[in-house]
Amino acid sequence: MSETSPKPRPLAGYNFGYLDEATKRMIRRALLKAVCIPGHQVPFGAREMPLPYGWGTGGIQVTSAVLGPSDVLKVIDQGADDTTNAVSIRRFFSRVAGVATTESTAEASIIQTRHRIPETPLREGQILVYQVPMPEPLFKLEPRVAESTKLHALADYGLMQVKLYEDIARQxxxxxxxxxxxxxxxxxxxxxxxxxxxxxxxxxMNAGLQLFGAGREKRIYAVPPYTDVRSLDFEDHPFKPVRAPHACAICGSEESYLDEVITDDAGGRMHVCSDTDYCASRPPLEDAP
Amino acid sequence: MTPGFAEPVLGAQSSFRAMLHALSHPGRIVALPDVPQAPAPLGPAMAALALALCDADTPLWHDGGAAVADWLRFHTGAPLAPAHAARFLAATSAPPALAGLALGSDEAPQDGATLLLQVSALEAAAGWSLSGPGIETTTALRVSGAPLGFVAERAALGALFPRGLDIMLCAGRHIVGLPRTTIIREER
Known part of the structure; x- marks a missing residue:
């Protein structure tokens, strides 16, 4: 089981949370409007961050604007707390904000995530911050931003329905x-x-607040708690969440999302929970690797 | 002139978080942990939100008189603007006609204004019944001192969604968020 680290002493010379106050105010105003208009992408003036685009610059800016000294921060990358990106971002905020960090979903007040939602359900008051590479769902169908903005204004999402229909017709x-x-x-x-x-x-209808930050594309959007979120589908082809038909090799879970791990060069492989905190919180199988 | 936040960085952060929480859970009464001393008639909660969010980029309207104008301009640096051009409005009494405020456009609904509206009291009791995103079933809220006809005037903007106005009710050090998506039903 993971435990919350004690609060470290922040580095001298940085404003709390790295960003300056004017930038935080700008991001905060964008976040508040994003919560008021669920799902709408609000443009914001993304700053250069001390890491490259694609490593979570949007998520870090959102976290920086939201974070307070009493928060407990968890960062995951594809569900894992112990990968380079997650460790670096956690260390970044413990240095520039002096906040406590944790690997436990239940103990965290803010969870910055890259590409997963933790298995443990969020509770009220928790904030999930997503790192978003491309905020525009229509970009592969309509590359012109001016046009896709208009489609959002008109709620004209026929293009996406047609794309899903063509998938079904072909495959x-x-x-x-x-x-x-x-x-x-x-x-x-x-x-x-x-x-x-x-x-x-x-x-x-998640109890937690979900915030999305796209640094390169300079967009922020949000899903407030208890909000209707439907995956796009058709009546005769309902949306199906996909899960590998295996049990986790370590904890035996048949509910969690699995990563496939190649174990040798002779075709050996195993499936393990993508959410490392969830996996570690369960008793391991007797024959676990 | 009275001071702003005792700790500007932390005061702004805690006030923002309270507002984020209030807008995430419309109708829920949220207390602000750190408020500045503002000149009357500007209440502590409204003053804290203005300080946390307004700056040179946000045209600000208020009805508080000369002392409030001086205080807001000194602490935020926000340009004072007529109501229709303001991004933030601090209304200590009845606000200007809601339909005449900035409501954004269909393409940029985020340009709709934020109205900070001072009322005399907020209670978690029967009065209004709220529903919409952020509310699991319904939330009960009793507001004392809301402007006459406020609920109907606000409801008339509902058809314009995604354009609209987001409102923070402020009483003492407490706030309640009413994002444009919240539906208010008056119970008799």
Whole structure:
């Protein structure tokens, strides 16, 4: 079991949470409007951050604007607390904000995530911050931002329905196993960021607040708690979350989302929970590796 | 002139978080942990939100008189603007006609204004019944001192969604969020 680290002493010379106050105010105003218009992408003036685009610059800016000294921060990358990206971001905020960090979903007040929703259900008051590479769900169908903005204004999402229909007509099923578009509050088509389709149902009526930050694309959006989030589908082809038909090799879970791990060069493989905190909180199997 | 937040960085952060929580759970009464001393008639909660969010980028309207104008301009640096051009409005009494405020456009609904509205008291009791995103079933809220016809005037903007106005009710050090998606039913 993981435990919350004690609060470290922040580095001298940085404002609390790294960003300056004017930037935080700008991001905070964008966040508040995003919560008021669920699923709508609010433009914001993303700053350069001390890490490259694609490593979570949007998520870090959102976390920085939201974070307070009493928060407990958890960061996951594809469900794991112990990968480079997650460890670096956790260490970044413990240095520039002096906040306590944790690997436990239940103990965290803010969870920054790349591409997963934790298995442990969020509770009220918890904030999930997503790192988003491409906030525009229509970008592969309509590359012009001016046009896709208009489509959102008109709630004209026929293009996406046609794309899903063509998938079904060609392959018999929808071809998106991740980043499957959702309708938020019956109004806005939204990219769930590339979380697996398995996680999509967790967004619906979630007790926690979900904030999304896209640094390169300079967009912020949000799903408030207890908000209707439907994965786009058809009556005769309902949305199906995909899960590998195996049990976790370590904890034996048949409910959690699994990663496939190649174990040798002779075709050996095993499936383990993608959510490391969830896996570690369960008793291991007797023959666990 | 009275001071702003005792700790500007932490005061702004805690006030923002309270507002984020209030807008995430419309109708829920949220207490602000750190409020500045503002000149009357500006209440502590309204003053804290203005300080936390307003700056040179946000045209600000208020009806508080000369002392409030000086205080807001000194502490936030926000340009004072007529109501229709303001991003933030601090109304210590009846606000200007809601339909005449900035409501954003269909393409940029985030340009709709935020109205901070001072009322005399907020109670978690029967009065209004609220529903919408952020509310699991319904939330009961009793507001004393809301402007006459406020619920109907606000409801008339509902058809414009996603354009609209987001409102923070402020009483003492407490706030309640009413995002444009919240539906208010008056119970008799």
């Amino acid at each position: 018999g099923e929808v071809g998106t196993s991740y980043n499957h578009p959702v309708m938020v509050n019956h109004r806005y088509l939204m990219s769930p960021s590339p979380i697996p389709a398995f996680d999509n149902p967790k967004m619906h």
